Amino acid sequence: MKLLNKAVAITGGNQGLGFEIAKHCLLEGASVAICARNDDLLKNAYDDLTQYKKEHQLLIYRTADVSDHDDVEAFFKLCIDSFGKVDVLVNNAGIHGSKNSIYDPDFDMVNWIKAINVNLFGALYMCLAFVPHFKRNGSGKIINLSGGGATSPMPGMSAYAASKAALVRFTETIALELKPYNIDVNAIAPGAMNTRLLDDVLVNGKGKVTDEYYEKALKQKESGGTPPSKGAELCVYLASDECNGVTGKLISAVWDDWKNLHKHIPDLDSDIYTLRRIVPEDRGISF
Secondary structure, three states: OOOOOOOEEEOOOOOOOHHHHHHHHOOOOOEEEEEEEHHHHHHHHHHHHHHOOOOOEEEEEEOOOOOOHHHHHHHHHHHHHHOOOOOEEEEEOOOOOOOOOOOOOOHHHHHHHHHHHHHHHHHHHHHHHHHHHHHHHHEEEEEEEHHHHHHOOOOOOOOHHHHHHHHHHHHHHHHHHHHOOOOOOOOEEEEOOOHHHHHHHHHOOOOOOHHEEEHHHHHHHHHOOHHHHHHHHHHHHHHHHHHOOOOOOOOEOOOHHHHHHHHHHHOOOOOOOOOOOOOHHOOOOOO
């Protein structure tokens, strides 16, 4: 029970990875609060999650749009009123936004901006609400969900890529700001999962994203993708006391030996697992 007596707040908890994170946190003994925009899916998720809850645990939910500051404040208030305190914040809510080049005649500016508002400003608003509480308690954990867009270009989905890259650098920056208060802040790359975001590309992305990216999405759908449980297990680890002091990192649930990170904290006080420039010498070239 790695999260016994802890309280965890999770955004986008009504389906996909968010639901899986909530499930794993309940199984590890935590009380859990979930929020999302779709009220029906959220209520269904709550009903499904109750089977994983023990008597000593609380499970609550509230409809909320993370890009709406008032909704975020109301969700935070519900968490405090219900739990008395919150130990972990998981910023999981995210959308793709527009799926075409910014130079296309039908470029969708509205949904481009919406992706920035949800993926980046949503995490900001949640941090603004929860961080003062963490600081008063002298501890806390913030886990931000990154994705492939943070580490490689994604033609046709520039809003998603830009917002996720910004979210990682935001993570690295506030990790340094909050380190004196024993607040650990990390981002995770959960892997290529077969969630609603993949279905969104397959249904709405053909002819908008590159042919190469669309074919890659089709193959991922056929192969089954990365199980959401991998990302959820990493979230549990980062939320636990076992990895206190691991902060400011972008960690891959699939490729990194994350289960042993707590054994290497002195070595992690560097640019390991962070965004950085690649210089010619990194590729054996000199010019």
